[in-house]
Amino acid sequence: MHTVKRWFSHSLPAQALVLFVLGLGFGAVFRRDDHPALWAVQSLLYTAVIIGVVAYQRRRTSRATGARPGTVDDLSRRIRHREVPEDPEERALMGRLVEDQLGKMERGSRWLPYWLGLMGLIAVGMLVLGATTGSLAFPVVFAVGVIAFCCGVLWMHKRTMGLLHHMRSALRDRV
Template sequence: MRAVRKWFKDSPAAQTVLGFVLFAAVILSLNWGHTPGWWLVKLGLYIAISVAFAARRRRRDAEAAGTDTATLKSLERRIQRGTVPEDPQERAAMRRLVLHRLDLMSRTRWSVPAFSVMLALVAVLAAVTGDWAVAAVFLAISAVVTGAMVWIRRRAARKLHHLDDVLGRDELALRH
């Protein structure tokens, strides 16, 4: 099981395959009346858009850290584990990456509430049309997804703030 988890963490191809399967399940559940060819076209479009966004984010993170994508992958692993590199150049790149991500999180505070409101609106629209079962399901889904998103965001912010403190102290210790 560990090998599979590591494969999914380290391989964009594995993440794309998982995204393909998840998107396929969602598209199949929402579009029963269409042919499988139509499902595949929609699925390919959604996957292409997702991969483009992920590649753009990775490029921006690499630019913010002042490093290449291979070093960025190493820094991301270190951020997940909460470890600080020994090399001063890697430490500086990690500090820039942590500050970039904290800045991004502070600028996108509105995203979780906005997404939650959109999910809740689907439930409200279903209730207005009289489909109470769908409304209840979407309300439950929106509560679970919102809770998960808040938890993930707080956990990431805590980890990034901790690394910011540690990297900042190391930087100050090197100056004196």
Template sequence: MRTVRRRFEESLALQLALVFLLGLGAAKLVRPHQGVLVWLLNAVLYTTVAGCVLWYRARKDSRTLGTDRKGLVAAEHRLRKGEVPDDPAERAQLRRLVAERERQMGRTRWMVPVLVAMVALPVALAARAGSWTLALLALAGALGVAAAVVLMRRKAVRTVRRTARALDAADAADAPPPADARGEDAHRTAR
């Protein structure tokens, strides 16, 4: 199972195939009365947008790290697992990825209020239309999605902080001990 997951993380084509299938299912669910061609066009549109976003983010992150896509995937894997590499170049690359993720997460603090508004709007519209069943279904679905997004963000913040602490601890362990700890100052004063 891990090799399938790893292969999925490395392959943009597999990710886009999944987006296409999910987009096709969403189009069929939202517009069941329309034909298959409309569903396919919607799925292609969703896949194209998702592909552009994924490509842009991977390109930007790869440029920030100074590596290719495989190096980015390896660094993200280390970040998720909290692994600190022994190689100083890979460690510096992971530190740049941690700094980039912290910067990105700091910029998205506005997400929770927007998510609350996105939850309230469909519920209010459905309630205003008089469809309380639809309003309650919309509320349940929106709260589920909002809770999942908040929990995923919290987990990502914890992972980034844990990896930053592990990098700091590894750097401190690799640093040479101060002169006092080696006893050189004590040796000089004994003469």
């Protein structure tokens, strides 16, 4: 299982294949009346956009750290497991990766309250629309989903920031 996970995290074609199949499945489930060729075209389009964004992010991170994308993936896994490398060169790469990720997270932190507030306004708007039309089932489920999603985003943000700060201090202590 470890080799499959590693292969999947390093291989953009494998990720593209899974995204395409998932998109095709969602098209089949939610767009039953449409032609199957339309499902395939939409799934291909969504897959191309997502893989393009992922490839751009991987290349950007590789340039920032000075390492290959596979090495960046391995270092990210070691960061998640709080493993500090013994090799000084790997430590330097990991330090650059941690600083790059912390910079991205801190820049994103400025806009996080606004995005979460906007999502809350959308949920409240859905509840108001549901109350005025008399159908509250979907708006309540939607509002609960939005609240759960926002709580998950906040939890993940706090957890990731704590992990990155821990790794920054662990890397500085080892130098």
